[in-house]
Structure formats: structure tokens, C-alpha cells
Amino acid sequence: MMTLKVNGQDHQIEAEPDTPLLYVLRDDLKLNAAKFGCGLGQCGSCTVMVDGKAVLSCVTPMVLLEGKQVTTLEGLGTISEPAPIQRAFMEEQSAQCGYCIAGMMMRAQALLLRNPKPTDEQIRAEFAPHLCRCGTHMRILRAVHRASRLMDTADASSSTRRSAQ
Amino acid sequence: MKKSGIVAGIVVALLAAGGAAAFAIAWRPAIAAIEPADRQSFSPDLVKRGRELAAIGNCSDCHTVRGGKNFAGGLPVPTPFGVVFSSNITPDPETGIGRWSEEAFRRAMRSGVNRQGQHLYPTFPYDHFTNVSDEDDRALYAFLMTREPVHAPKPENQLSFPLDQRVVVAGWKLLFLRRETYQPDASKSAEWNRGAYLVEGLAHCGACHTPRNALGAERATASFAGGDVDNWQAYPINAQSPAPVPWDADALFAYLRHGVHPDHGTARGPMAEVVSNLSSVPESDVRAIATYMADVFGSPSPERKLRGEAAQAQAKANPQPASDAASGKNATGAAIYAAACASCHESGRQPPYGGINLALSTAVASPDPRNLANIVLSGVRPVEGERSPIMPGFAASMNDEQIAAVLNYLRGRFSEQPPWSDLEKIVADARRSQTAFLQTSARARNAPADPAQRDKP
């Protein structure tokens, strides 16, 4: 039994120490955003943040997470109150099948926290671990730039625009 | 090494040589500039030979920077004396070597002097290139003169006075530049001799793999005893090799040519580019290098052979022998290994696509833990569009303490060597310098792959 802090809340998790975080998030905590894409650390679909840094949750076993803060996409915002990164992806319509997108967004979020105004070159380098088979890359890049601008503006938290449904 | 000590050394060297002699050494005449050569004037065969030699010489590794054009220079090379930037060796007339005659080029390779007569910093390893034959210099010249000219001025070196005065290099050369370190050995095979010529010359293996003295020159009595590249260790590649399984000529050939060997692992880090270049040169040249280096490694002692066989046996054992994980100190490391590493490193899938069994890993067996720390931190990145290994990096999910714990565990479980010390500090340092290396170095353009698949699309 260990305590796992996810999105600001403590959870008591009964899982073997070698259980990858991805399975705890999905199977124990019923969170959907982080996805199983390969389980091998090759595709980025499982990306979440641990202590503010992007990690591949499929190769991050529970034994590493004592005392650390896990943040998933669900912890950033909701449909009615989306975070800037979520607004940006909705406004740019940055998805086709969308399966890779949650991982992309967490990577973007971690990047923007570190580097609020990344260049195109920096974003591409940062996203090296991520695959998108549908070819949505152009929009993903645009969404990251957009999120950077949104985070910059004073009213970044208001969500009166077309993003909400 | 303090700057004052270096300066003192150089001054002494100059004085020792006597005034006139010193002047003769320090001052070199300019060689007249030429009109850029007509590309058509070089025979395709010569250019092709030059291309192969440039690959053996690994020119692109220093003279091409990520995001930059081929051979246009600009790579920052950190040295203990400051940062030296590589020069533009495209045939651009203004910022490259387009106005260099073949004689000027040969002089640069032979003695480390540019066309204008200035001494080149020995970051350009002319202490090795001095061994390159005239014929090979001609081919290299033909190759470089037929590259695409790129207008790219070289950034200013970041050296402080007096090291930024090139004349200082004259003293260094006086002390350390030995002509023709390579001499053919009639008692050895042609293949060995070819390998010696290439290794001591163009391939300049010792530039990374030989330790340097305080003045930055290779220590002649410690050839191939190991060196540093950025924050990576270039392993000793002589009898002091820490590899669990001793290297032989076949293993060397496979590794250098294909970038992978099941008993030794995959060539990544700074070696990736070298191997990527060697994949395109004639096989016979790689065989020659392997033959010569096998001799440098020397035949392993019977005891070393036995240890190597034991390591191979441990790697093959299925299931893997149980570890002493119960002991408190290693419990965390054991748990992390079991959870994060074993699924790839004990999968039974061979390198390059399966993690090497760590009983066979030189990084684990080496007295220096930096390479292992680097790999655990940043993993192994795929080569664009090529079949190549991918290992996730753990910099973000493991803190220094956790990485140190797993490194300790690996050392204890997979090697017979004494434990490392100061691991947390080494990991912290590696974390910082990894970021720099990964951001500036040009990446390998080819990839090690299963040899059977190498030539497949």
C-alpha cells in the first residue's frame, strides 16, 4: 500500500512496486487521459507530469513515485474550465483520432512551465519522444504556440470562447 | 590545470628552443590563395576515395553542427582551455577553404598550419593526421573541394589570453607534435599495417581514447588507455579495457561496421556518429582497423577469458540468477531495476532492439560510472526514419538518489568490480552536462541495426 499524489489529491494505492504508473492511473484511479500506446517508452501516448516534468508513465514504476506529485491532463482543467493548453488544442482543433493528444498536451504543459516562449525548433526537439500516426503535427505545433500566448494573457483562465461545448 | 602553469610551460618551451629557432617554428609563411578549384577537374574515383577517407576520419562529426550545413563548421568543442569552434571546410572562398591549394591543405593536415600561416589549435587532431599519406590527402582534398560551398563564418573561439594567441600553439607543437608516429611493421600482416595506418592517422582513435596531459596532448606512454569526450568516458581500448567480455577482431569489426555486438552492446553516445560513418566505407578498411585494434587490446589472460565466459553464461541464464535484493542498501536499487529495467534488459531480445544484458555491459564494469549515468538519464534516441534502438531516459522520473541507487545495484549485481563512490554527485554533474551535449551535437545519421537487415530499406 502506498500513497500516490495525483492532481493534488492523495490516493491509497494497492499495487506492486513494479506496476507502471500508467496502469495505476487507468486501472486503479479510472483516469482516461494517459494512454497505452506501446508500454515500451517509444511513443509518448502515456505522458504525464511528475513533479512538473514530463515522464513516460508506462516505464515509470510505482517504486519511483514516493512523495512525488503526479499531474495528469484531468488535473489541468475541465471542459467547462479548460486550462490554456486545453483551450489552445480545442481552438486549433488539434486532433484527428486524438489518441496521442493527451500525451502531447502533457509534454507541452511541462515545456511551457519551463520555457514559456519556445521556438518552433525547441518544440520539435521537445516532442521527439511522441508519435502521431494521423499526421496532426502541424496543428499540434500551432496549439503549443497558441497555449504559450494564452498563458501570457491576463485573462487566460476565462473560457467564454468556442472551446466550450 | 591552472592557466599560469600552461603559460609557463609554453614560454619555457619557446625559450628552450632558442630565439631564432623559436621564431622559425612559430612563424609560418602564407601559401598563396588560389581561385576556387573547378569541381570537374577532380576525377570521380578520387572524390569517391576521398569520401571514404573522410568517413574514416569522421570529419563530419566535428565539422557539421546540428541544423547546420555539411562541413560548414561551427561546432563548439569544449576543452580544458576554453571552447574552440570547428572551422568551415567547405570550398567557400570567403569563409571556407575554397582558396586553399592542395599544398595548403596538406600542410594543415601534416603540421596544423592554415593557409595564412597561422597555427591551428590541436583540437583539430593533426597530431594524428600528420600520418596521412600524400595520396590520401590528395583524395581528401578532392572530396572537400567538390562539396557544396557554404558561406558560414566561424564563431570566435572562447579562449583567454594568452591561449587566444595562436603563436602559443607553436610551443605546444614543439613539445608534442611528432611526425610519422606510424611506421609500417614488416613483421605484421598487410591488414594489420593498413589498420595501424588508419588508426594512428585518419581515424584518430587516440584523440578520444588516449588520456591527455596537462597541456592537452596525448600521453605517449598511455596510448589507448582511455579518455574523455564531453562528459563521456572513451573507454580504454588496450589491455586495460574494462569490458566484461574481451574484445576480439570479429567483435570489433561487427561493432564498428554495424554498430552493435551482442556481447558488447550498441554504439551510442559520441561513438554513434563514428560507427555511422564507418558503415559506409569499404569493409576491408574496417576489418583492418579491427585487426590492428585487436592487437592493441592484446590477447586476454586466461583469467580474463574465464571472467568473460562467466559473464556470458550469466547473461544467457534463464531465469536470471536471483539477486541479493533483500540487503537494505540495495533494496531500492533492486526494486527500481526490476520495475524499470528488467523488462527490456532481461527480455532475451538481442541488442540492438533488446537491452543488453547488463552482465555484459562495459558501462557497468568500468571504474568510471559516467557513461552509465548518461545513458540512464537520457536513454537512447531513435535516428530519424531509421530502424534504431530506443531507450527511454529516466532523468525526469528518477531523482539523483534513485539513479545512484540503481547504479549501485547494477554495479553490485552485474560486475565483480569494487563499488563506485560519489555517485550522487556524478549523477548530478551528468544531468547538467547531458543537456548541453544533447542540444549541440550533430546526431548520427545512420543507425546500428541487425546486420541482416542493414541493407534493407
Next chain:
Amino acid sequence: MNAPVILDRRHVLKGSGALIVSFSLSRAFAEEQATPALSPKPPGSLATSPYLDSWIRIDADGAITVFTGKAELGQGFKTAFQQIAAEELDVPFHVLKVVTADTKLTANEGYTAGSHSTQDSGTAIQNAAAQARALLLAEAARRLDVPAETLKTEDAAVISPNGRRLTYGELVAADMLHVQAQPKSSLKDPASFKIMGQSVPRVDIPAKVTGGVAYVQDLRLPDMVHARVVRPPSYGAQLVECDSSAVEKMPGVVKVVRDGNFLAVVAEKEFAAVKAMNALTVAAKWKETARLPKQDDLLAVLTSGLASHDSVIFERKDPLVTGAKTIEATYTRPYQSHGSVGPSCAVAQFSDDTVTVWTHTQGVYPDRQAIAEMLRMPPANVRCIHVEGSGCYGHNGADDAAADAALIARALPGRPVKVQWMREQEHGWEPFGPAMVTKLKASLGDDGKIADWNFEVWSNTHSMRPGGAGCLLAAQHIEQPFAVPPAKPLPLPEGGGDRNAIPIYTFRNAHVVHHFLPDMPLRISAMRSLGAYHNVFSIESFMDELAALAGADPVEFRLNHLEDSRGREVIQKAAEGFGWRKGQKAPEDRGFGFAFARYKNLAAYCAIASEVEVNRETGRARLVRAVAAVDSGQVVNPDGLTNQIEGAIVQSTSWTLYESVTFDDTRITSIDWQTYPILRFDAVPERIDVHIINRPGKPFLGSGETGQGPAAASIANAIFAATGKRLRDLPLTRKRIKDAIDA
């Protein structure tokens, strides 16, 4: 059945909740609604499912549901169909609910494939909505005793001239929509469109960016268990020994299922299932056979190693025209993988003698048929519900995962079973896009135009669906297996291996042969654009080779052979958008390339101009920018269309520069992203521009597969322009480019 509907039928019941009751009766056997309509047929899928209430349901409380037999694959169909229905019904967009492919609820529209969805389902919904609106107007007219022409519809209500408002909910009555569609509808004038033609944000994206339930992987049913299959290591491998006793005792393991060569393990928790699968994999011993062909010899394998059925699929002769200069070329394509980022997944639950399967199959009805056959059950007892998976790009492992889930669920009646494929399983077992060879030969006349054209294509079928149980892996592996049905070619005009083999250009002499190869050494099926990817790559590369022979500009050369006016416009638009100039010169180390095709010669038109940079030292080709023009008829959602074309270009760049399945004599060896690399961010172009030519009022033309072929040829042509070297063997890898440059 019913006579053609008369708009002023008298026997409609007054608006009440009765609709729901009668509706649910007619809903229960939705398939039975698929009575082919009387001639002349109504448009789109209405021809096979003519009852309006197969498509539109209006409840007394005002809730309006749109039904489609197609599936949302990430192309934005749910949104597009919602737009179409909202427009024609005059209902606010957000009021509608869209229900997608479900064998219990929706029409049988076969597969969401072939770029048919907007053409077939969109058209059906458009017309059904328009006719439903007409019926509502007629009913309102009857009740208000005014002529229908004086009424208008707005906001889900009928408004009379004096302001009287009757909501659709109030108007609707039992069976009002249970009428067959008319062949013609009174559709809205495109000039008046308020929702169609707008870039309405996709309805599925909000959940996807906030962690909502969006995929079959997110389904969590009460009492659900997790299953993992242990697949054989190669085609035809036999399970000779498997001592699963230790695995059965592992913590959390519920059951080990073994049926012949089908082996699976079920556990309460997901990671426990993974660990059990790993242990079971070690315990399973297989006997394998070396039976795969030589990977680097596919040209010979396809053109002489396998038996072929040859047919001339197009012939045109003009003996008065002969060619002076002749060239020929052979183009090849390896097996390529769908490479879905999310490996296939399905959930199934048995309840008494019925089973429900939640699956991301492209075809719920055919998959149901196949699963029913495998389980030896009546199809009516099997329900397949489409839930999104990750992009499938054709026939990936989805259908098989559904079968796996159903088979395992049968061993655990009552409990929902979720089967998740592993990465290696998806890569190793999905049906690939088939390897292909094309041989082209053409002559130029003295007038610089193509005088004769010969095209031959060798290919397997490009679809093993529908095919019954024999097409399901599980069914092939169980103790009493089902045989893989004989492969059949897909008929023209759509075709499979011969899709887009017939040129759209006008050639005075032309001869096109399809060498259909029934034997499939590797498992294959439909992959996005089917044969069109390679056929268009070949044709459009060869057109450039001929243009060079003629000394002509590639764009001008194409226009000189193309009569189709919409095609011409698309070509001109792309060229103009790119800045294409005759005799242009690209920057150093770069080249410009152009290509064009009309998908299937029936669907959307697409032309692409690209700029590619080639590094002469490394052979690396990089797409710098691309400009596309597309004509997809009446555009429903411009942003959705742009998204599809951008995606097609990036995806095709990956296929074209990097991708090939690898195998030795026994096993598939490209089993993860290390061994089957696809495009990453370091190869994404700097810019893609998509120009849409909207054709208001024209039929919808499928656009999901129109970009891939032109993108490939455009890149190959640009590489030629940059290096002077023509590459004809896909993929155009670094090594191939470097060897060509060095040669």
C-alpha cells in the same frame, strides 16, 4: 411494404409519446429496415436503408437523434453528420445527438471505408433530414390548416405566418418517420447554409483533451476483467505444449483460456494480466514453419513467384497515333503497416445467449456476422457497438480484437472482458497494406503528347473483408478453425490493387492490366487508399519522367492530357498556391515536385506541390513545404477537410520516406517503433497549405484518402528535381537516395 409516401397522409396520430413506443419496436431490428428501396432509388445509403427513421428520430420531448451506420474514426464524421442534419432539419447544432454504428440501432452501411462515409451516409442523412422536415411541415400545415408553403422551420419548430409555433416534438407522431424515402428531396439552397460549410468545432475533441471517456480503451463496466492474448510467434505456428498451471496461480488471475492455438489469460487487474501474459508466453512452446518469402526479392516474388489472374481493365486504341520515343519503368512498394498508435482493443460481455461487443471495427455488421459464425451463434444474438479506437487507417487489428474478446467472454459468462493488444501484437499480426509492383511503358508522339500508355499492376486483393469467421485470427487459431476464405479482387470501378490504375488522363492508346495475386504470403487487407497509393505514385512519377522526356513543365504536361475540368482547376489552384513557375529553379539542394489524382476517379480531387530538401552527404530527404488543392464537392466542414489533407500529407511522407515491414523466413521482425520507424517531429514540414475548392450543391466526394498518392509522387518528383536521380522503389530511404546520388 408501404406505398411511396404522400405528404398529406391523413392517418398520422396526434403528437404523443406514442412515437417512442412504436419507434423502439422498429428500432429493435434495425437491420430489417434495410429493405432495398423501390426504383428509382433514393440517394446514398437510403437506397439500402430507405426508412427515414433509420436515420432521424424525433422524440415527443423534443430530443432529436441522428443515426449513422458509419463510425467516427477521428475524421470528424460525427460532427459533419450533425452539421448536415442540423442544416436540413433547421435545428440548432447542439440539440442533436448522433448515434454511430451499432447493429441494434443503426442502418447497415457496411464499412466506414473507401471514403464513402460522406457520400453514402452523409447523403442519406441529408436527404432523410430534408424529407423529415417536409413531413413535419406537412403535419403542421394540416393542423394549422394553412398551406405548407406559408410555413417556415427554425430552431426545431415550425413557425406560421402569424407567429404560431409548433415544436418538432409536438408535431411528431407515431410512425411519421417510418416511411420510405423519396428518390428526390427538396434540399436547402447552399447559399442559405448556416451550419453546413462552416468549420464547426468537432464534438468529440473536448472529451479527448480533458480526459473524458472517448475510446473503447476507456470503457469500464461493472465487474469487468482484463484479458491478454498470447499470440503465436509466427503465421501457422502450432502450440505444442503449454503448462499454464503456474500462471493460473498468479495473483489476480481468473482464468487461462486455451482453444487449439488460441491462448489467453484473464485477470482482475490490468497489470496482473500483463504479467500473466508474459509468464504464459514463456510457458507456451510453439512449432513454427519457415514459409515467408525473401523480403528483398519482392519484385520477383510478385511478378513471377506467385500465380496471377490477369485481366485487361482498360483499353483504348487509336491506330493512327504512334509514339516516337518510348520509356519504361518499374515501381515497387513493400508491405506497409497501419501502425495504429493505440493497439487494438475490445470489450465483450455474454449474457444468457447473447453477446455484446464494444469494438472499434470499421464495420459492425460484417464483424458481427463473422463473430457469430465463429461462435456458432445466430447473428441476431450478437450485438456490435462501435466505440472509437485510435486511428485505424483501414483494416487493422480491431476486428480480431473484437473476436478475441467475444471468445474469451464466452468462457466467463456474465463478466465483461476487455482485451487489449500489445504493441508487438499489433505490429506483428495486423493485416498489412500489400506489397505491389507496377510496370509502366509509354511513348511520346512528335507532338510531345503521350501517344500510348501501358500500365500493369501486380497485387494481392486489398480487402479480406467481409469474409466471415475465416478472416478473424481467433477463428483461424481455435481447435476447430475456420479457413481463410479465398481472396477475391475488389470490383471496379473502385478496385483494390487496381484502384486508380486506370489513368484519369486522356491517352489516345492505353492498355491497363491487373495481375491479381490470390496467394498472400503475408497477412494483408485494406490500408488507407488501398492500391491507389502505389498506383498514383507510379503514374504521377512516370508522368514526370515523360514530361522530362518531352522537355515540358510537369504541370503543363499534365494539363495537356487532362480533360476533366474540375481536375484541371485543382491542378491550377495547387500550382498557383505554391508559386509554381515554368522553368523555375529551386534553392540549392532542394527540388519542387508536383502530382495529382482523383481518388478512385470518382471521389475527391487532390493536387499537391511540394518542396523537398536533400542532404547530399547523408541522403536525407526532408519535406520542407507542401501546398495542396482539393475539390471534395459540397464541403461540410472546411476545417475538418483541411485537417484530413494535412494529415494525409504527413502520413504519406512517413510511408514514402521510411516505411516497410520487415520479416525473415519465419517471423515478422518489425514489431515495435524501433523496428518500424515512422515520422517524428524532426521531419515535420515547415508549412502545409490546403486550398479548398468548394462546390456548393454538388454531391459530397470522399476525401479521407485522396492525398496519400499525390503526396508520395510529389515527394519523389521533388527528389528527382533536387538530385537528378529518379527513385522508383518505396520507401525512398536515406540509403537509397545516397546510393543513387553516389552512383
